[in-house]
Amino acid sequence: MPAVSKGDGMRGLAVFISDIRNCKSKEAEVKRINKELANIRSKFKGDKALDGYSKKKYVCKLLFIFLLGHDIDFGHMEAVNLLSSNKYTEKQIGYLFISVLVNSNSDLIRLINNAIKNDLTSRNPTFMNLALHCIANVGSREMAEAFASEIPRILVAGDTMDSVKQSAALCLLRLNRTSPDLVPMGEWTARVVHLLNDQHLGVVTAATSLITTLAQKNPDDFKTSVSLAVARLSRIVTSASIDLQDYTYYFVAAPWLSVKLLRLLQSYPPPEDAALRSRLTECLETILNKAQEPPKSKKVQHSNAKNAVLFEAIALIIHHDSEPTLLVRACNQLGQFLQHRETNLRYLALESMCTLASSEFSHEAVKTHMETVINALKTERDVSVRQRAVDLLYAMCDRSNAKQIVAEMLSYLETADYSIREEIVLKVAILAEKYAVDYTWYVDTILNLIRIAGDYVSEEVWYRVIQIVINRDDVQGYAAKTVFEALQAPACHENLVKVGGYILGEFGNLIAGDSRSSPLVQFNLLHSKFHLCSVPTRALLLSAYIKFINLFPEVKATIQDVLRSDSQLRNADVELQQRAVEYLRLSCIASTDILATVLEEMPPFPERESSILAKLKKKKGPGKLPDMDDSRRSVNGSTEHSENTDTTNKGSTHSFTDVLNLNSTPSSGASLLIDVFSESSAPPAAIDVSEENFPRFVCKNNGVIYENQLLQIGLKSEYRQNLGRMYVFYGNKTSTQFLSFSSSSPPQLNVHPKAADPMIEGGAQMQQILNIECVSDFRDAPVLNIQFRYGGTLQNIAVKLPVMLNKFFQPTEMMSQDFFQRWKQLGAPQQEVQKIFKAKHPMDTEVTKAKILGFGVALLDGVDPNPANFVGAGVIHTKTTQVGCLLRLEPNMQAQMYRLTLRTSRDSVSQRLCELLSDQF
């Protein structure tokens, strides 16, 4: 037993621990523990009152027993008693027991809260710290309710000791995480921000943690922290002269604080103030420069701390995504780390480069490191590093390097660790589909996947290859030939038999001309695999056979013999038996015509986002997957972008529910062809009109109104009085032509579409002009219907065009006097419409002004006695009439509400304009 000179030993405890360690078996240990528990229980229940020391010793023993993994069902009360002891050491053990053993819904919380309250008000910093620690450790709702208002006061009080401030800040942080609703923002928030200026670096560090968390939830309340954080960071990073004393860690100035400040700055976009921005850029440059300096120590702690700051600075640069030079420098720095002898640095460089690959400024720079990354995949000894290399290759993949990257991933797959095979399979399948220029390559790649790692090829992957082959007639013959060849292998994976069965059943006729793959040869080949397969695959094969009967009358007799055999007709599996019976009957009684109708080629599948992508996203969790869109995503969190990413995510989870329309029984391939009898083509469903982006166009005229996997529709429009002209741009996002392209819109509003070209080449854009005339006031916007053929499939898209009443506004300037005169004239109750609503966006005066101007009215200054209010005037022009319109918008910052009032001579106009505008704030 080691002797510790300091503090007080508890001899009884040490003896007990020794005893436990000397136990030779688990049984002996349990026996010893039970003996001790009995002893403690009798002591606690005994008549003799225990002194503080004994109580502390027994509580500590119970704690030890609990930490060994045994349940403890008593002693809590004694621990709570210790809390009110005036001996520090007893109090401390009491708090430790509570922190470790009391879960948040204990009945004792009230008693514990009482003790905490006493210590918090004791003005003794040591006791206060113990109490704050306990709150942070337990973090229950009851505690939050009791102390959430008290702790901010302790935190910002002038006479609070530094160490207590630190505890209070972190305690509040914990409560904010567990019960954010109980930690209201208040006047203390402003004072917390100023803790960033505190003399004591420990206080600054703790406060920065708190502010970062709060700022992520309420960015506006903590905006001022940006300039303070930059100033603080700059003092630490750029001035060599100041002595940070003990906050220098292995020759690195305050690494923890630096990293926390850099994290705080990642809650905000780049500063708008030029001076501030350049000061921050200077900091980031200095950090990048320091990476090139020789190390001040050989110790790994020195390089870790230094590089920790460097990686965090790079994370901020990537987050801002606005300074191309910094991004490229960051990329070069990471490139150096890719070849570093420290495995940790290689791992982090791969991880960090993954996010860099999604910035349009640095995507190309990242690509230059491809060979190194491929090399890492082959040579790294550590699987977690190889996993990162796979992630990075996936992130840097684009049309130019897809073939090479997919080939490397396939060859790595042969030896890859089992734990990451499924993920690699999904990634290869996605890349192969996304960047397939010719689909023969795609088919080859997927068949290779099945050959190399068949067990890891999930249903989504092989469903998808069938979808694609069915939808693209140019690849069907090739697919049939390739699966036929692949099936020649003596041992092939069951997934290959499934794909082979399905494809030959549909398209076997395309290769039947060659005597080496005549119908009979094809059938014998498939049937040679039959007995080795599971029931669902056999069911699929039976369906392929009946399809053969339709395709090739010459093998009808052979197949009927097989179906008629006892092993089929009397199969123990009811599904197989039923299929055999029904298919046999069908082949006997149906005429050739009926057979041909029933067993017709499968209709094309509707185009949708790959379900594989959805699966990968699900596997990796949201946000883990670098965005694969060709238009590289900016990461600085501007609202427009985040809205976009939101919608993509929603779309993908939705499509996951509906692979091939047969996900209702996802685990059985049997359902694949089971409904050949009921294969009535689905009725053309009423298409949903897309109006998701519609509201964004109320106050602006240009932008993207619609986008899906295939097509992007952009708009540019201009209006004068009752006339408008809209330029519609159709962008083909795929590499394939859109054929029979047409668009039409209803005749209301005199929309005159100029005839559109019937074809859009892959990757090309087509423009169409719509002339618009407003005949009278209206509510419903016109719908543009678009139809085209992509692959073999007819696509129908309907988009609500952003033609709203306010587009026909002409702004009217007027003086205050005129305004009020007209305002009074429009005083009839039905002429006024008023709405009070909650702000959906931050209440920014400049933004509001821009929106009102964008709405089309003139903004009148000096009309409203309250300068915070907005007043506007304009005239709506229609062919038949003109409608004057006055509006007033009153923001209430405190309540985060607006009141909008509109007065026009026509109630329908007032109503519609109010609806349109009130939705914008």
Add this chain to the structure above:
Amino acid sequence: MRFLLLFSRQGKLRLQKWFTSMSDREKKKIIRDMTTMVLARQARSCNFLQWKDLKIIYKRYASLYFCLAVESQENELLALEIIHRYVELLDKYFGNVCELDIIFNFEKAYFILDEFLMGGEIQETSKQIVNRSIEASDMLQEVRFTDSPCVRREAGF
């Protein structure tokens, strides 16, 4: 930070600190996962692992593994140094700390950790300040043996 675990090469848990509330069952499962995962790693592998949505940072000091779980946006290298700083603090207190010190003085190991981390965030990075406050609380403990109430009131504050 979500949790910190200390365990031996044999997988015996020596210290557990949880920074978010979790049921005992979840805790037991995590402990099992961490010990099997970390102990299976080969020597000279990197110190970081991805586990569910968390980053696991681990490092071995003599016979003990220190294993820290942090959220995905946190800095791995600095997490490694959090572990190192804690080892330094234990070292300073016990004088060349070994596994036995932590077994027999587990409560001290918890107290030292509490001075250093709180609610899953770093509270005080200065070694001097942490050491001073640990010493100060030890002073308070020794006071009990002097058994003199007036000394107790003066010491420390």
